[in-house]
Amino acid sequence: MAEKNEFFQSETVQNFNKEIEKYYLGPLWNAIPDLMHKQPAPHAQAYLWKWETLYKKLMEAKDIFTPDRGGERRAIYLQNPGLTNRQPWGWASTTQTLYAAVQLILPGETAPSHRHTQSALRFIIEGQGAYSIVQGERIFMEEGDFLTTPQTLWHGHSHPGDKPMIWMDCLDIPTIYALGGTFFESYPEKIEQPSVPDNYSAMRYAGGMVRPISDRSSKIAPLGSFKWAQTLAALHGLSRFEPDPFDGYAVEYINPSNGLTANPTIAAWMQKLPNGFRSKAHRHTHSTIYQVFKGAGYTVINGEQFHWSKGDFFVVPNWAWHEHVVTSSEDAYLFSCSDLPIMEKFNLEREEAYEENQGHQQIVKEFVPLLP
Numbered sequence: 126m127a128e129k130n131e132f133f134q135s136e137t138v139q140n141f142n143k144e145i146e147k148y149y150l151g152p153l154w155n156a157i158p159d160l161m162h163k164q165p166a167p168h169a170q171a172y173l174w175k176w177e178t179l180y181k182k183l184m185e186a187k188d189i190f191t192p193d194r195g196g197e198r199r200a201i202y203l204q205n206p207g208l209t210n211r212q213p214w215g216w217a218s219t220t221q222t223l224y225a226a227v228q229l230i231l232p233g234e235t236a237p238s239h240r241h242t243q244s245a246l247r248f249i250i251e252g253q254g255a256y257s258i259v260q261g262e263r264i265f266m267e268e269g270d271f272l273t274t275p276q277t278l279w280h281g282h283s284h285p286g287d288k289p290m291i292w293m294d295c296l297d298i299p300t301i302y303a304l305g306g307t308f309f310e311s312y313p314e315k316i317e318q319p320s321v322p323d324n325y326s327a328m329r330y331a332g333g334m335v336r337p338i339s340d341r342s343s344k345i346a347p348l349g350s351f352k353w354a355q356t357l358a359a360l361h362g363l364s365r366f367e368p369d370p371f372d373g374y375a376v377e378y379i380n381p382s383n384g385l386t387a388n389p390t391i392a393a394w395m396q397k398l399p400n401g402f403r404s405k406a407h408r409h410t411h412s413t414i415y416q417v418f419k420g421a422g423y424t425v426i427n428g429e430q431f432h433w434s435k436g437d438f439f440v441v442p443n444w445a446w447h448e449h450v451v452t453s454s455e456d457a458y459l460f461s462c463s464d465l466p467i468m469e470k471f472n473l474e475r476e477e478a479y480e481e482n483q484g485h486q487q488i489v490k491e492f493v494p495l496l497p
Contacts, residue, residue, distance in 0.1 A: 165410060165444035169220045170207035171426040175494045176417075176436025182497070183229045183291065192236040198282075199236075200294060202226035203414075203438055217298060220412040220440060222464040223391065224298040227438075229291050230255050230284045238281030238312035243301045244388045245280070247272040248293040248416060248460045249353075250436065254286015259349050261320030264327070266290065269353025269418065271378050271395075271460075273387040275345045281316040293416050293438075295462040297390045327352060336381045343383040351378050351387070360397040360458075370405045370484070373398040373449070385466075392465040398422070398449055398457040405484030406448035409476040411465040413441045420457025424449050428489040443468075446479055446486055 208215030421434040468474040
């Protein structure tokens with residue numbers, strides 16, 4: 126090995142490498158260690174954003190930016206510190222494949238309709254009275270609801286209610302940007318007008334996953350809104366049995382017309398972790414963005430302890446050991462979105478259980494969040 130390294134550092138090899146660079150050519154013999162890792166080595170870092178910071182900055186932003194002044198959406202995205210300097214694909218990236226943000230809409234505001242080749246989803250954190258209009262359907266939002274907006278569908282937001290509303294956005298922006306497939310189009314008028322009754326798709330699926338027979342053929346978004354009450358009922362049903370040792374009680378939002386993920390490139394889950402629950406550690410090739418909907422606890426990611434509570438966001442990069450512990454007196458509910466469908470499409474998904482110390486990592490350091 127030493128002789129091999131000496132050869133690569135020799136003057137003859139170094140001079141030849143510089144010579145071919147003039148012709149926009151490169152030496153594979155030098156590049157292989159950086160291009161072909163023995164296992165995933167993500168640039169994204171494990172990180173946590175406290176709700177008090179996000180909320181404070183959103184409230185400051187409401188006096189500066191509005192949908193009519195300064196941009197279409199009042200949204201603050203979660204920038205992964207490991208990707209900040211990896212321009213341009215790392216800019217506005219929460220993981221290497223996904224973008225996440227918190228968005229605020231105030232009573233009386235309208236965020237204009239548009240469409241794009243990126244898929245989007247929303248998880249409602251707090252507030253009531255606002256709606257998203259997707260392909261002519263006004264979907265009124267409540268806390269805990271999950272909304273899906275796959276690529277190329279017209280969508281906008283408006284707020285006829287009386288309380289501020291905050292939700293999480295997640296899009297596959299970094300992936301589509303890296304693939305060179307970005308298209309964006311503004312709606313000809315400010316916001317699309319209704320063409321079907323309000324909450325149309327949710328009414329069609331009032332029975333849960335019993336689908337109308339007209340949806341036996343695959344559709345891109347037959348169900349635009351998944352209500353919190355139905356999600357909670359599903360989790361309560363699972364709670365009659367033993368929890369999964371890694372993920373507790375977890376359900377996945379799916380497209381009822383084909384059984385696949387609700388968004389083609391983004392998986393979305395809701396997990397219930399019972400009071401006192403301590404998961405075992407594992408790792409997988411998909412990366413995950415978590416939002417703490419209820420409860421408190423901590424997650425150990427590659428030996429680092431991340432304490433979380435209601436409203437917080439945190440990231441588990443791909444191929445990172447992680448385990449969850451609930452410390453609150455109430456059960457914890459974690460919403461998460463991941464690039465699992467992307468990994469599966471490329472046949473890259475792998476999972477591995479942590480075998481040492483009865484499946485639990487040793488905590489070697491504690492994450493200290495940035496606070497305003």
